Amino acid sequence: MNNENSRVSPVEIDKNDFKEIGYRLIDTIADFYDTINTKPVTTGETPKQIQSVLGNNSLPVDGSSVSELFIRTSDLLLNHSLLNGHPKFFGYITSSPTQIGALADLLASVVNPNVGANILSPMATAIEKQTIQWLAEFIGVAPSYGGVLVSGGNMANLNAFLAARTAKAPKNMKEDGLANTECEMVFYCSRATHTWIDKAATLFGHGTKAIRRIPTDRNNKMNTEVLSKTISEDVENGKKPFLVIGNAGDVSTGVVDNLSEIAAICKTHNLWFHIDGAYGIPAAAVPEYKDLFKGIQEADSIAIDPHKWLYAPLEAGCTLVKNPQHLIDTYSAHPVYYNFDNSVDEPTLNYYEYGFQNSRGFRALKVWMALQQAGKNGYIKMINEDIDLSKLLFEEAQKHEELEAITQNLSIATLRYVPKHANEEKMNEANLNTLNEKLLNRLQQGGEVFLSNAVVEDKYCLRACIVNFRTSKKDIHEVIEIIVREGRKVCEN
Ligand SMILES: Cc1ncc(COP(=O)(O)O)c(C=O)c1O
Numbered sequence: 092m093n094n095e096n097s098r099v100s101p102v103e104i105d106k107n108d109f110k111e112i113g114y115r116l117i118d119t120i121a122d123f124y125d126t127i128n129t130k131p132v133t134t135g136e137t138p139k140q141i142q143s144v145l146g147n148n149s150l151p152v153d154g155s156s157v158s159e160l161f162i163r164t165s166d167l168l169l170n171h172s173l174l175n176g177h178p179k180f181f182g183y184i185t186s187s188p189t190q191i192g193a194l195a196d197l198l199a200s201v202v203n204p205n206v207g208a209n210i211l212s213p214m215a216t217a218i219e220k221q222t223i224q225w226l227a228e229f230i231g232v233a234p235s236y237g238g239v240l241v242s243g244g245n246m247a248n249l250n251a252f253l254a255a256r257t258a259k260a261p262k263n264m265k266e267d268g269l270a271n272t273e274c275e276m277v278f279y280c281s282r283a284t285h286t287w288i289d290k291a292a293t294l295f296g297h298g299t300k301a302i303r304r305i306p307t308d309r310n311n312k313m314n315t316e317v318l319s320k321t322i323s324e325d326v327e328n329g330k331k332p333f334l335v336i337g338n339a340g341d342v343s344t345g346v347v348d349n350l351s352e353i354a355a356i357c358k359t360h361n362l363w364f365h366i367d368g369a370y371g372i373p374a375a376a377v378p379e380y381k382d383l384f385k386g387i388q389e390a391d392s393i394a395i396d397p398h399k400w401l402y403a404p405l406e407a408g409c410t411l412v413k414n415p416q417h418l419i420d421t422y423s424a425h426p427v428y429y430n431f432d433n434s435v436d437e438p439t440l441n442y443y444e445y446g447f448q449n450s451r452g453f454r455a456l457k458v459w460m461a462l463q464q465a466g467k468n469g470y471i472k473m474i475n476e477d478i479d480l481s482k483l484l485f486e487e488a489q490k491h492e493e494l495e496a497i498t499q500n501l502s503i504a505t506l507r508y509v510p511k512h513a514n515e516e517k518m519n520e521a522n523l524n525t526l527n528e529k530l531l532n533r534l535q536q537g538g539e540v541f542l543s544n545a546v547v548e549d550k551y552c553l554r555a556c557i558v559n560f561r562t563s564k565k566d567i568h569e570v571i572e573i574i575v576r577e578g579r580k581v582c583e584n
């Protein structure tokens with residue numbers, strides 16, 4: 092009932108109820124973490140089965156008890172989800188999420204700052220700024236780099252792409268648009284580049300024909316000789332090259348391109364140098380692997396995803412730009428309905444001017460808190476251990492007579508099952524590909540381990556990407572046994 096001094100709303104929770112429900116939820120979550128390694132990675136339920144567990148109720152007309160809602164929702168999510176926090180989850184590039192990240196997300200939602208404008212989020216904006224400085228420091232680039240947190244790798248790369256175009260296009264591009272630009276703008280990446288590049292070409296109006304997909308060499312790195320030649324040919328043919336993208340950990344096999352050579356080519360031709368480090372660039376912080384990333388200091392922009400190898404819960408990506416003014420030049424607008432620049436003594440940092448989003452959540456908090464919980468050394472240890480585990484998986488596959496180890500880079504290993512009698516049975520590559528595809532499907536449904544796939548030189552491979560601080564050596568040995576056991580079963584059927 093409302094009275095003049097207070098209002099009763101259907102979503103308000105009474106203080107004592109809030110505590111009781113909250114404590115119970117935390118207890119449930121703590122038990123979940125404690126037993127996660129005993130659960131299946133996935134229940135393998137079909138969408139139909141999931142739908143029947145969820146039910147088909149229509150929109151509730153009246154409200155329900157929050158306490159009961161949490162009991163039911165905890166069951167739905169904790170018992171019917173794929174658990175990427177499981178120690179044997181190695182699929183795609185999705186990490187085990189930090190627990191501190193989960194708590195930070197709760198706190199961020201409570202305060203609910205709109206990190207689009209400083210005036211709406213004074214502390215959150217300062218924390219995001221510090222998080223970005225720490226990310227730059229972590230991977231070893233100059234403190235001049237600034238940027239913005241985004242939802243993930245696609246957005247981090249798209250955000251940088253448009254900044255690159257604004258910087259390198261004719262000055263009137265923003266007003267006149269692409270259609271009125273005199274020569275066709277083209278850009279370069281390796282064949283191993285993630286599909287975000289196709290979205291960029293479509294979204295920003297270049298068309299996918301403007302993408303120059305440079306072949307890779309024997310080590311799967313972008314062939315820089317071909318890159319150089321292709322740029323020169325394009326210039327001769329009246330095109331306007333503006334951007335080269337290097338991979339720092341390609342999505343399939345984790346290869347890091349020769350970044351310093353790409354940087355030099357960009358310098359020669361006055362092109363923007365972007366690094367897609369969404370997955371792999373945190374490994375630049377590990378002393379043993381630093382040299383692999385030589386040239387990152389030259390990058391005009393870098394994509395890095397805390398929700399990959401910094402173990403942040405989804406979603407957290409980041410665009411870093413050597414000169415952040417390029418982001419402002421690209422995205423800033425000053426409509427009359429904003430009163431965001433009212434500081435007299437210092438320029439105001441308003442993140443809506445740094446990317447596509449206007450209203451923005453407080454993604455930075457989970458990253459900022461985890462960076463402090465583990466510290467730089469803690470992260471270096473986790474990343475290094477993930478790489479060692481990936482190497483162990485590769486070596487165990489090399490030793491096993493029914494496995495073929497294919498590639499190992501950063502924390503990604505690819506391998507395939509090859510039955511002992513493959514030669515006698517005259518199994519050709521096509522048969523082996525079919526066998527391994529069936530095996531992958533079986534493993535993904537089975538719930539003991541979750542792998543994904545890669546196609547390397549036409550070989551269909553099982554792919555394990557370890558961005559998982561819960562995985563141990565024991566898990567790796569067990570995964571080898573599971574793959575071989577299930578591989579034999581697929582052959583029998
Ligand atoms: C190298 C690389 N770039 C970009 C992406 C896209 O990231 P997201 O899925 O967070 O958009 C991925 C995803 O795996 C990736 O590995």
